[in-house]
Amino acid sequence: MSTNHYPALHQVEAIQNAxxxxxxxxxxxxxxxxxxxxxxxxxxxxxxxxxxGKTELAKTCATVVNRPLVRLQCYEGLDESKALYEWKYxxxxxxxxxxxxxxxxxxxxxxxxxxxxxxxxxxxxxFYSEAFLESRPLLKAMEADQGGVLLIDxxxxxxxxxxxxxxxxxxxxxxxxxxxxxxxxxxxxLVFLTSxxxxxxxxxxxxxxxxxHIPFPxxxxxxxxxASRVPELAQSMxxxxxxxxxxxxSLDLKKAPAISETVDWAKSLLLLHxxxxxxxxxxxxxNVLLKYEDDIQxxxxxxxxxxxxxxxx
Amino acid sequence: xxxxxxEKTTDGANHGAVSSDQLLAFMxxxxxxxxxVSPADTLDAVAVAELLGYDNRSLLRNGLxxxxxxxxxxxxxxxxxxxxxxQPTMRRPGAPTAANDDSASATEPSEAEGPMPASTPEQGNxxxxxxxxxxxxxxxLENRDDSALSVAIETAAAEAKVDDISLFTQRGxxxxxxxxxxxxxxxRDAAIELEQSEPAAFEAVQALREQLRERVRDRVERxxxxxxKAETEDLLxxxxxxxxxxxxxHSQMARLKRLxxxxxxxxxxxxxxxxxRFRRGKLNVGExxxxxxxxxxxxxxxRWRKSERxxxxxxxxxxxxxxxxAYARFLLMFLYALQDVLPRTRTFAFSAALGEVSDLFAxxxxxxxxxxxxxxxxxATDYGRALHEFSESALAEVNNATTIIxxxxxxxxxxxxxxxxxAEMKARAKQLIWLNPESIRLWGTGDSEMLRVxxxxxxxxECNNLKQLERIIDKLLSDRR
Numbered sequence: 001m002s003t004n005h006y007p008a009l010h011q012v013e014a015i016q017n018a019x020x021x022x023x024x025x026x027x028x029x030x031x032x033x034x035x036x037x038x039x040x041x042x043x044x045x046x047x048x049x050x051x052x053g054k055t056e057l058a059k060t061c062a063t064v065v066n067r068p069l070v071r072l073q074c075y076e077g078l079d080e081s082k083a084l085y086e087w088k089y090x091x092x093x094x095x096x097x098x099x100x101x102x103x104x105x106x107x108x109x110x111x112x113x114x115x116x117x118x119x120x121x122x123x124x125x126x127f128y129s130e131a132f133l134e135s136r137p138l139l140k141a142m143e144a145d146q147g148g149v150l151l152i153d154x155x156x157x158x159x160x161x162x163x164x165x166x167x168x169x170x171x172x173x174x175x176x177x178x179x180x181x182x183x184x185x186x187x188x189x190l191v192f193l194t195s196x197x198x199x200x201x202x203x204x205x206x207x208x209x210x211x212x213h214i215p216f217p218x219x220x221x222x223x224x225x226x227a228s229r230v231p232e233l234a235q236s237m238x239x240x241x242x243x244x245x246x247x248x249x250s251l252d253l254k255k256a257p258a259i260s261e262t263v264d265w266a267k268s269l270l271l272l273h274x275x276x277x278x279x280x281x282x283x284x285x286x287n288v289l290l291k292y293e294d295d296i297q298x299x300x301x302x303x304x305x306x307x308x309x310x311x312x313x
Numbered sequence: 314x315x316x317x318x319x320e321k322t323t324d325g326a327n328h329g330a331v332s333s334d335q336l337l338a339f340m341x342x343x344x345x346x347x348x349x350v351s352p353a354d355t356l357d358a359v360a361v362a363e364l365l366g367y368d369n370r371s372l373l374r375n376g377l378x379x380x381x382x383x384x385x386x387x388x389x390x391x392x393x394x395x396x397x398x399x400q401p402t403m404r405r406p407g408a409p410t411a412a413n414d415d416s417a418s419a420t421e422p423s424e425a426e427g428p429m430p431a432s433t434p435e436q437g438n439x440x441x442x443x444x445x446x447x448x449x450x451x452x453x454l455e456n457r458d459d460s461a462l463s464v465a466i467e468t469a470a471a472e473a474k475v476d477d478i479s480l481f482t483q484r485g486x487x488x489x490x491x492x493x494x495x496x497x498x499x500x501r502d503a504a505i506e507l508e509q510s511e512p513a514a515f516e517a518v519q520a521l522r523e524q525l526r527e528r529v530r531d532r533v534e535r536x537x538x539x540x541x542k543a544e545t546e547d548l549l550x551x552x553x554x555x556x557x558x559x560x561x562x563h564s565q566m567a568r569l570k571r572l573x574x575x576x577x578x579x580x581x582x583x584x585x586x587x588x589x590r591f592r593r594g595k596l597n598v599g600e601x602x603x604x605x606x607x608x609x610x611x612x613x614x615x616r617w618r619k620s621e622r623x624x625x626x627x628x629x630x631x632x633x634x635x636x637x638x639a640y641a642r643f644l645l646m647f648l649y650a651l652q653d654v655l656p657r658t659r660t661f662a663f664s665a666a667l668g669e670v671s672d673l674f675a676x677x678x679x680x681x682x683x684x685x686x687x688x689x690x691x692x693a694t695d696y697g698r699a700l701h702e703f704s705e706s707a708l709a710e711v712n713n714a715t716t717i718i719x720x721x722x723x724x725x726x727x728x729x730x731x732x733x734x735x736a737e738m739k740a741r742a743k744q745l746i747w748l749n750p751e752s753i754r755l756w757g758t759g760d761s762e763m764l765r766v767x768x769x770x771x772x773x774x775e776c777n778n779l780k781q782l783e784r785i786i787d788k789l790l791s792d793r794r
Contacts, residue, residue: 042357044379
């Protein structure tokens with residue numbers, strides 16, 4: 001087991017501390033999965049509602065192991081030429097044009113078609129060599145010398161066919177290019193896939209991954225996260241704010257506020273020099289937390305109840 | 314870390330062996346809970362357990378969750394299952410709390426603090442129980458060596474083939490078998506001998522035997538829950554999917570809904586991906602040449618052909634009059650469970666009048682929407698009028714990607730069923746499917762127009778249970794005429 005690539009990821013507690021130092025508070029479950037991912041060399045499939053820090057986890061991981069992060073954002077219609085590799089058609093064509101003149105020299109003195117062909121063959125597949133290969137994110141991650149972190153973001157947005165394309169990369173850490181052969185990862189990267197669960201992923205893909213479901217955090221954890229992200233905010237204020245957000249999440253909303261929204265809210269309250277969380281202030285800043293007019297109205301209707309929940313100790 | 318793990322696997326070999334056996338049994342248990350655990354998952358799980366060690370319960374729980382639970386739903390199931398499965402043997406009241414204390418407690422008898430009668434006899438050399446010491450079962454019981462007991466019980470359970478248990482009434486029989494395999498007989502004989510001479514020692518032995526019996530009973534109970542219950546569940550699901558939907562009573566609704574969702578998920582998984590299909594790889598010569606004009610005919614950017622498959626659109630027209638309403642309800646529920654694959658489904662309901670009810674379904678929970686629909690459009694059935702109203706309002710939007718599903722018994726109270734409209738719909742639509750909840754033998758009897766209607770449909774089927782419904786929707790999704 002070549003865990004030596006990422007010595008920072010050998011122990012669960014160490015991972016937690018390192019991530020915390022990098023500004024990401026992670027639970028033991030998250031730390032355990034990362035430890036397993038590094039040791040078993042398996043990709044991690046992160047699922048959870050938007051805004052709970054799925055992408056952030058991969059980014060932080062790259063910081064912690066101090067390796068480059070290669071990011072592939074998925075979307076409908078993403079295909080191999082944008083994810084894996086593409087031939088530099090333009091360059092190929094340009095070079096053929098430029099080398100046309102050379103052709104005379106090469107074939108000089110060749111008798112008959114067979115001999116000409118034989119001579120041409122001696123030059124091999126010049127045009128299908130690495131010089132003409134445009135690496136896209138997946139191949140780039142394979143080519144990194146010291147390993148790295150590959151983030152395949154929002155895999156659920158990509159087409160089903162694309163998932164199949166990923167299988168080879170994810171299980172064997174290699175890419176097959178028909179013209180060149182198989183390119184193996186020089187050093188296996190840590191792979192993270194994120195999904196917002198807009199559709200089910202294929203079993204084949206799921207099977208190859210470690211699963212990590214990140215739910216909305218508990219009050220304590222979220223308070224810790226906010227405190228680490230917005231340390232200037234008073235502790236009592238942070239607690240109230242987080243409790244308020246948790247109360248809001250229990251409402252029937254179109255989109256419940258995520259951690260990123262809580263942090264944004266904390267930042268805006270800080271900007272406004274708020275000393276205490278009162279209902280007028282909440283009224284004015286609710287739009288930071290909730291993104292739909294309907295949701296804001298629902299929350300405003302329940303404001304007094306929410307304020308009580310926030311003030312609980 | 315590495316070293317520590319190494320130690321764990323070597324010195325705790327005995328203990329580790331139990332756990333990996335337990336781990337395998339646990340995965341069997343998970344399968345019973347409808348979590349698909351493939352052999353590859355099993356290998357992964359074992360690798361994870363080897364890596365994390367068996368001693369830290371929460372660490373192991375987190376680690377296993379990452380390989381065995383593949384969705385939020387499965388995670389919840391996994392967590393309860395894990396707690397249920399590993400709790401009873403790993404943490405008994407009074408037992409050593411951390412499993413890695415086991416090796417210690419095995420060598421030096423634990424100075425028990427629990428209320429166990431005569432577990433540490435103080436009579437000194439004159440102990441009547443001495444005769445029993447050396448019997449491994451008795452020692453394990455007396456020292457409350459949890460892991461040794463677990464090993465023994467697991468071995469005996471395997472010997473008794475307790476996992477074959479299928480009926481509740483077999484429990485006593487299996488408890489007996491396991492106790493025999495454990496060697497309880499020796500203890501019983503000893504107890505009988507002691508009964509007269511040493512009542513105190515007799516009590517002690519009996520108490521220990523009772524504890525043993527209790528643990529074995531737990532083990533058998535668990536086996537029953539794991540293996541037999543899953544079988545019963547499957548049986549129930551199977552029969553429910555074949556029962557006439559009109560006969561499903563209220564108590565089974567929840568189960569039926571679950572079953573339906575599962576079927577819908579399966580269908581969605583099977584067909585969802587085929588929706589968009591690109592045929593890439595063929596050069597689009599015309600486009601490439603056109604693009605090459607600015608570069609003096611040198612084709613710098615080749616263009617490829619691609620074709621996109623249209624998503625099927627479904628329009629469902631449902632009779633919601635009394636006799637058919639129950640079936641309409643299931644068809645609509647099924648269609649809406651399939652929203653992922655069929656995002657543009659439109660639904661119409663009629664009895665006397667016809668109206669579009671798609672919005673109702675988008676906004677309300679299915680059961681409520683059905684009630685509203687019944688309220689609004691219920692009445693004596695008139696297929697002629699319904700088809701006419703459909704033609705007026707929606708026929709313009711029917712094209713060669715549209716599939717029309719009509720659900721009804723085609724009993725039209727002797728009125729004109731307007732087959733001409735049906736023919737027009739058939740001509741315009743990609744498919745016209747008529748689902749009739751009546752048994753095929755009743756078609757054409759009485760005021761049923763089914764035989765005439767049938768000629769104007771691409772497909773006319775009897776459809777009154779979930780299996781049939783699934784088959785038809787499957788066909789609908791896979792057909793690409």
